[in-house]
Amino acid sequence: MGKYLVAGGAGYVGGVVAAHLLTAGHEVTVLDDLSTGFVAGVPAGAEFVEGRVQEAGKYLDRSFDGVLHFAACSQVGESVADPEKYWRNNVGGTIELLRAMRDAEVRTLVFSSTAAVYGEPVGTPITEDAATAPGNPYGASKLAVDHMISGECTAHGLAAVSLRYFNVAGAHSSAAGSYGERHDPESHLIPIVLQVAQGRRETISVYGTDYPTPDGTCVRDYIHVDDLAEAHLLALTGAAPGEHLVCNLGNGNGFSVREVIETARRVTGHPIPETAAARRPGDPAVLVASADRARDRLGWRPSRPDLADIIADAWAFAQREEHEESTK
Numbered sequence: 001m002g003k004y005l006v007a008g009g010a011g012y013v014g015g016v017v018a019a020h021l022l023t024a025g026h027e028v029t030v031l032d033d034l035s036t037g038f039v040a041g042v043p044a045g046a047e048f049v050e051g052r053v054q055e056a057g058k059y060l061d062r063s064f065d066g067v068l069h070f071a072a073c074s075q076v077g078e079s080v081a082d083p084e085k086y087w088r089n090n091v092g093g094t095i096e097l098l099r100a101m102r103d104a105e106v107r108t109l110v111f112s113s114t115a116a117v118y119g120e121p122v123g124t125p126i127t128e129d130a131a132t133a134p135g136n137p138y139g140a141s142k143l144a145v146d147h148m149i150s151g152e153c154t155a156h157g158l159a160a161v162s163l164r165y166f167n168v169a170g171a172h173s174s175a176a177g178s179y180g181e182r183h184d185p186e187s188h189l190i191p192i193v194l195q196v197a198q199g200r201r202e203t204i205s206v207y208g209t210d211y212p213t214p215d216g217t218c219v220r221d222y223i224h225v226d227d228l229a230e231a232h233l234l235a236l237t238g239a240a241p242g243e244h245l246v247c248n249l250g251n252g253n254g255f256s257v258r259e260v261i262e263t264a265r266r267v268t269g270h271p272i273p274e275t276a277a278a279r280r281p282g283d284p285a286v287l288v289a290s291a292d293r294a295r296d297r298l299g300w301r302p303s304r305p306d307l308a309d310i311i312a313d314a315w316a317f318a319q320r321e322e323h324e325e326s327t328k
Contacts, residue, residue, distance in 0.1 A: 001024070001025040001026050001027070002026050002027070002065035002066065002236070003026065003027040003028075003029075003063055003064050003065050004021055004026055004027070004028055004029070004064065004065060004066050004067065004068060004236075005029050005031060005056065005059065005060060005064055005066075005067045005068070005106075006018045006021070006028055006029070006030050006031070006046070006067075006068045006070065007031045007032070007053045007056060007067060007068070007069045007070060007071040007097065008031075008032055008037065008053070008069065008070030008071030008072065008112070009028070009030030009031065009032055009037075009041075009042060009046065009068075009070065010030060010032035010034060010037025010038055010039065010041045010042050010048070011032070011036060011037040011041060011070055012041070012168070012179070012180070012181050012182065012183070012225070013070055013112060013165075013168060013225060013228060013229075014030070014032070014037070014041075014068070014070035014071075014112070015030075015037070015041035015042060015043060015179045016172040016179050016225045016226065016228075016229045017068060017070070017228075017229045017232045017233075018030055018042070018043050018046050019043040019172055019174055019179060019229070020172075020226075020229040020230065020232070020233055021068075021233065022043055022045045022046060023174055024233060028043075028045070028046040028047065029046065029047045029048075029049060029059065029064075030042050030046045030047065030048045030049065031049050031051055031053065031055075031056060031059060031071070032048070032049075032050065032051075032071070033050065033051060033052045033053075033071075034050060036073075036074075036183070036184075038182055040182075041179060041182065043174075043179070052071075052093065053069070053071035053089075053093040053094070053096065053097050054092070054093050054096040054097075055096075056096065056097045056100040056101075057096070057099065057100035057103060057104070060100045060101065060103075060104040060106055061104050062104055062105050062106070064104065064106045065106070065108060065236075066106060066107075066108030066109065066110070066236055067097065067101060067106060067108070067109050067110075068109075068110045068112075068232060068236075069094065069097060069109060069110065069111045069112060070112040071089075071093060071097075072089065072090045072093075072112065072141075072142070073085055073086050073089050073090060073138070074114070074138060075138065075187065076116065076136050076138050076139075077187075078138075079136050079137040079138035079141070080136055080137060083137035086137045086138055086140075086141040087137070087141055087144075090138075090141035090142065090144075090145060091141050091144050091145060091148070094145045094148060094149075095148065098148065098149075098152050098158075101158070102152075102156055107157060107158055107159055107241060108158075108159050108160075108236060108239075109149065109158055109159070109160040109161075110160070110161050110163065110232050110235045110236060111145065111146070111149060111160065111161070111162045111163070112163060112165070113142050113145070113146060113162040113163060113164045113165070113246070114138075114139060114142050114164055114165055115164050115165060115166045115248070115250075115287060115289065116134055116135075116136065116138055116139030116142060117132045117134050117139050117142055117143040117146065117164065118130055118131070118132055118133065118134070118139075119132070119133035119134050119135040119139065120133070120135060120282070120284050121284060121286075121287065124254075124286050124287070124288045125250075125252060125288045125289055125290035126248065126287070126288065126289055126290060127248070127290045127292070127293075128164070128246050128247065128248055128290075128293055135282050136282070146162050146244075146246065149162060149244050150244045153239075153242050153243060153244040154242065157241045157242050158241070158242070158244075159239040159240055159241045159242070159243060160239055160243070160244045160245070161235035161238045161239050161244075161245045161246075161247065161298075162244065162245070162246045162247070163228075163231055163232065163235060163247055163248075163249050163294075164246065164247065164248045164249065164289075165223070165228065165249055165250075166220065166221040166222075166223060166248070166249065166250040166287060166288075166289045167188075167189075167220045167221060167222045167223065167250075167287075168222075168223055168225050168228055169181075169188070169190045169191075169222050169223070169224065169225065169310050169311070169314055170224040170225045170226065170304070170309075170310040170311075170313040170314050171225065171313045171314050171316065171317035172225055172226050172229070172313075173313075173316075173317075178317055178320060179225075179317075180225075180313075180314060180317030180318065180321070181314070181317075182321075189220075189257065189260055190222070190260060190264070190310070190311060190314050191314060191318065192204060193260060193261055193264045193272060194264060194268065194311075194314060194315055194318045195318075196270075196272050196273065197264060197265075197268040197270040197272050197315070198318060198319075198322055202273065203273040203274060203275045204261060204272060204273070204274045204275070205274075205275050205276075205277040206257055206258070206261075206274050206275065206276050206277060207257075207277050207278065207279055207280045207283065208277075208278070208279035208280070208283065209276050210279075211279075211285040212285055213256055213285055213286060214256065215256050215258045215259070216258075217256045217257035217258045218256065218257050218283055218284070218285060218286070218287075219254035219255065219256045219285065219286040219287070219288065220254060220255065220257075220287050220288075221250035221251055221252065221253065221254050221255075221287060221288045221289050222251065222255055222260075222307060222310055223249055223250050223251055223302060224302065224304035224305075224309070224310050224313070226304060227249075227302040227303060227304050227305075228249055230300065230303075231247075231249050231294060231298060231300045234298040234299060234300050235247070235298060238297060238298045245297060246293075247291070247293045247294040247297065247298060247300075248289040248290060248291050248293065248294065249289065249291055249294055249300075250288065250289025250290075250291050251289075251291075251302050251305045252288065252289060252290060252291055253288065253305065254286060254287070254288040255307050259307065260307065260311070261274055263307050263308050263311055264311050264315075266308065267308055267311045267312050267315055268315055
């Protein structure tokens with residue numbers, strides 16, 4: 001078993017990955033400044049250190065077998081309004097993390113990247129060979145980090161895997177605890193739809209109903225957060241020293257906004273009113289991943305591809321959270 005630093009491990013995906021590492025018998029230290037994460041998101045059994053990714057050098061030493069890096073700002077709109085924050089944290093923070101890893105002779109890295117590096121896709125499904133043309137500073141900062149990691153691998157023998165996510169959803173439950181989305185403000189479709197079902201919002205806005213898709217709404221590739229976490233564990237041994245492997249993670253199937261809403265209605269038993277709204281600038285009609293490389297190189301296959309199952313897990317977590325809040 002290994003010992004791993006999970007930078008950004010108090011967030012949604014980082015916390016679930018940390019929980020999977022613990023279940024697999026690994027030793028886990030979570031480093032998070034709690035700017036967007038939550039102490040409750042750190043799984044039981046992990047050591048927690050409050051601090052910025054730029055401070056990783058204080059905690060890394062030769063006893064660590066690798067680092068999983070989730071410590072990034074990730075809001076597209078915010079990145080447009082405050083791009084310097086994204087360059088400073090996402091790029092500057094990774095520079096310091098890579099320096100700390102060199103100093104501690106920790107030579108394995110798994111990086112949480114994003115489909116936003118591709119921008120407006122030319123075709124679907126999107127492969128890792130597709131042109132990268134990010135349409136916002138968030139995607140650009142993640143792409144810059146990917147280039148940085150490639151240079152680190154070539155110059156210093158790092159073994160690294162960048163995992164480019166599409167739409168992550170669902171929730172995780174294990175002996176380490178229950179973990180789901182707690183973003184504030186929330187910007188992801190499934191938890192927003194479930195907030196309508198809970199009565200915390202009056203309606204769900206459907207941004208664009210005239211896209212060239214079967215029902216006129218955007219189509220996205222949703223992946224269960226547990227499937228995503230399993231890919232991270234496989235990625236720890238996925239690259240050789242000096243290699244930077246880039247893999248897309250998705251189900252390879254798309255679901256429209258209206259399909260998500262209708263599935264949530266069936267799962268929750270609530271009507272979930274919707275309101276048509278104008279398209280958002282820069283929203284592609286279809287974003288669907290090709291995950292063939294992850295299957296071939298990592299041996300990864302999503303085992304929870306059904307949209308109803310993904311939403312059911314997210315709904316169970318949302319109800320637990322609502323119950324806990326009501327009993328405080």
